[in-house]
Amino acid sequence: MHSVAILVLDDVVPFDMAAPMQAFDWARLPDGRAPYRVRMCAESSEVRTQGLTLRVEHGLEALETADTIIVPGRSEESGPPSGRVLAALREAADAGTRIASVCVGAFVLAEAGLLDGLRATTHWIAADELALRHPEVEVAPDVLYVDNGQILTSAGAAAGLDMCLHMIRRDLGSAVAAHTARMCVVPLEREGGQAQFIVHRQPPVPRGSDLEPLLEWLEDNLAGEVTLGAMAARSGMSERTLSRRFREQTGTTPLQWLLRARVRRAQYLLENGDHSIERIARQAGFGSPTAFRERFRRVVGTTPHAYRAAFLGRSAATAPHA
Structure with missing residues (x-):
């Protein structure tokens, strides 16, 4: 059984800690056995987090026997990790243990010197700071995770889950990783690890916004032909005023919002059915399959x-009706 130690420090971010726990706990071999044993460990028996105090059974000695160590992110107010923590991580790295970080947990690995000369990532909002503090690290802010072999880093909590699925596939193969992804209700990356699939959620609109009725109408009419003029008429605004309100309240334009909503609808249909690409193009409002493929690729990558093949954990050659 592969031992996974999640190293929690004071001010740990709960979501960053939960993502790897969920992934490795859900993994199952074809005969139903659990291939991973997940343990939380810390420098002290109690660890503070956002609104919670965690009681941790294992100390830093758990790192000595772990096959994989996961370092979750911490809040902005947290201080530097202790010398004991950094020394334990260095010793584990010297012993050949696989070590990975979630989100700003990359700062802990950088402090330990484990990212020197390597390409690494972190949450995009902290990427500049990581590069500033640790110029010896090649920071890649536009990827979900980076696999250097022994050392891995990921962006936010969702990207940490992507990274864990990647490690599971590396350890146990695509079938086990695909099953784990389905249990976690997330897509699995494409074979080869080059493309990541992100659900493009719309920016939130403030409750009570004058755009809410229009956005609800758009969601109900994605399959139809919708123009900026039609949106403006529906909302009782001029096109110029509507565009300004959209930028103020969603950070994007009306037509870009509509495109993302259609892509999101297409993602749902690809993930949850076996309709043809032509039918999905019509249902999501793209008109032609050619326009659908071009715009979907532009948004999703x-x-x-x-996308369908990767989500279902099959090769693209065998995806149904594609």
Whole structure:
């Protein structure tokens, strides 16, 4: 059984800690056995987090026998990790243990010197700070995770889950990783690890916004032909005023919002059915399959065909009706 130690420090971010716990706990071999044993460990028996105090059974000695160590992110107010923690991570790295970070947990690895000369990532909002503090690290702010072999880093909590699925696939193969992804209700990355699939959620709109009725109408009419003029008429605003309100309240334009809503609808249909690409193009409001493929790829970074295959954990060649 592969031992996974999640190293929790004071001010740990709960979501960053939960993502790897969920992934490795859900993993199952074809005969139903659990291939991973997950343990939380810390420098002290109690660890503070956002609104919670965690009681941790294992100390830093758990790192000595772990096959994989996960370092979750911490809040902005947290101080530097202790010398004992950094020394324990260095010793584990020297012993060949696989070590990975979630979100700003990359700062802990950098403090330990484990990222020197390596390419690494972290949450995009902290990428500049990581590069400033640790110029010896090649920071890649536009990827979900970086695998250097022994050392891995990921962006936010969701990207940490992507990274864990990647490690599971590396350890146990695509079938086990695909099953784990389905249990976690997330897509699995494409074979080869090059393309990541992100659900493009719309920016939140303040409750009570004058755009809410229009956005509800758009969601109900994605399959139809919707123009900026039609949106403006529906909302009782001029096109110029509507565009300004959209930028103020969603950070994007009306037509870009509509495109993302259609892509999101297409992602749902690709993930939850076996309709043809042509039918999904019509249902999501793209008109033609050609326009659908081009716009989907522009937003998601891969084709509808490959997206469906990766989510279902199959090769693109065998995806149904694609």
